[in-house]
Amino acid sequence: MSKSALITGITGQDGAYLAKLLLEKGYKVHGLMARRGSDSLWRLRELGVERDVSLIDGDLTDVTSLIRAMEMARPQEVYNLGAQSFVGTSWSQPILTAQVTGVGAVNVLEAVRIVDAKARFYQASTSEMFGLIQAAKQDENTPFYPRSPYGVAKLMAHWATVNYRESFGLHASSGILFNHESPLRGPEFVTRKVTQAVARIKKGLQKELRLGNIDAQRDWGFAGDYVEAMWAMLQQDEASDYVVATGTTTTVRAMCEIAFKHVGLNYQDYVVIDPEFFRPAEVDILLGNPAKAKAGLGWEPKTSLEQLIAMMVDSDLRRLEVSGS
Numbered sequence: 001m002s003k004s005a006l007i008t009g010i011t012g013q014d015g016a017y018l019a020k021l022l023l024e025k026g027y028k029v030h031g032l033m034a035r036r037g038s039d040s041l042w043r044l045r046e047l048g049v050e051r052d053v054s055l056i057d058g059d060l061t062d063v064t065s066l067i068r069a070m071e072m073a074r075p076q077e078v079y080n081l082g083a084q085s086f087v088g089t090s091w092s093q094p095i096l097t098a099q100v101t102g103v104g105a106v107n108v109l110e111a112v113r114i115v116d117a118k119a120r121f122y123q124a125s126t127s128e129m130f131g132l133i134q135a136a137k138q139d140e141n142t143p144f145y146p147r148s149p150y151g152v153a154k155l156m157a158h159w160a161t162v163n164y165r166e167s168f169g170l171h172a173s174s175g176i177l178f179n180h181e182s183p184l185r186g187p188e189f190v191t192r193k194v195t196q197a198v199a200r201i202k203k204g205l206q207k208e209l210r211l212g213n214i215d216a217q218r219d220w221g222f223a224g225d226y227v228e229a230m231w232a233m234l235q236q237d238e239a240s241d242y243v244v245a246t247g248t249t250t251t252v253r254a255m256c257e258i259a260f261k262h263v264g265l266n267y268q269d270y271v272v273i274d275p276e277f278f279r280p281a282e283v284d285i286l287l288g289n290p291a292k293a294k295a296g297l298g299w300e301p302k303t304s305l306e307q308l309i310a311m312m313v314d315s316d317l318r319r320l321e322v323s324g325s
């Protein structure tokens, strides 16, 4: 009998890559889908798995829809990837972010506990929880200091995951993932904003790229590599928390340089600093130590930042060639 999995956030970047991975492993994949006016299935379509997943209507803020989804999917594994995940928006919509990203995770944990407490649970935790970093290299023992309403909401979800493990014995694991990107990244995030702009500038469709704090540093990896760590966590006998990162950090400035250079351009000729994109509180630098994931899960990143950015720029160039604008 093949295993069944339920993914919240299946229409997002990670949801699409995880769905593909689980399908390749022979799982029956169910995805919770919030009703939207726009086409939210484009990522699943790009990966060629749109027709292979079963979509269930539901919303993280409606626990009854989550209970119903658990009853319909009867999953052995539940991946909670759904969230209001854009840090910038979390200052303008802090309550929504708290409800979806924080309380939403508790709703999923409750649905698991009520319907099938044996189902294994994965929480999409984040390096944003480290915020104002308390150690030069962050690992599972580094104290948290969130710097955005998003980070605060994620911290609630993280501790709820730990608490349900300790209170009810749920097999609940938290993946503390550092930034991970791909051609399926939303255009509001800085890597995709840059690669989309590079493609448009190269094609003569855009003249400049307006950015905020380009001195910020991030530990960037490839989403396709990171979903493998999520799956590996739920295959362990004991649930636990793991940092998933590359172990190198790069400025937004240097990432821009890589992206523009890939098409033979100099970023300094196009990047304009715009105060609109600065945040009320910044996470200046993130750098993860993935030693526990390597030792415990046998997980290592396979894609360098140069390969990742080249993949994203090439994909944005291809999309422009197809659409023409």
Ligand code: NAP
Residues within 6 Å of the ligand: 008, 009, 010, 011, 012, 013, 014, 015, 032, 033, 034, 036, 040, 058, 059, 060, 061, 080, 081, 082, 083, 084, 085, 086, 100, 124, 125, 126, 127, 176, 177, 178, 179, 180, 181, 186
């Ligand atoms: P993403 O592309 O923004 O996807 C978020 C998903 O959540 C989308 O499918 C979205 O649906 C769904 N969603 C939003 N509000 C919802 C609601 N009220 N009910 C149900 N679903 C809802 O994010 P991602 O990059 O794939 O990240 C996946 C998860 O990992 C998120 O929880 C994120 O916070 C976390 N994370 C990401 C990173 C990273 O660098 N990518 C790092 C650490 C942690 P729609 O498409 O319909 O809006």
Ligand code: GDD
Residues within 6 Å of the ligand: 085, 086, 087, 088, 125, 126, 127, 128, 177, 178, 179, 180, 188, 189, 190, 191, 193, 210, 211, 212, 213, 214, 216, 217, 218, 252, 277, 278, 279, 282, 283, 286
């Ligand atoms: N988005 C954006 N747009 N960011 C900019 C810009 C800009 O124009 N200019 C500079 N930045 C800087 C931000 O201030 C931040 O320091 C950095 O680029 C990365 O921003 P994002 O790509 O928006 O990602 P993030 O680090 O805030 O959050 C992402 O990673 C987290 C993990 O650390 C998201 O995926 C979160 O959901 C995730 O938890």
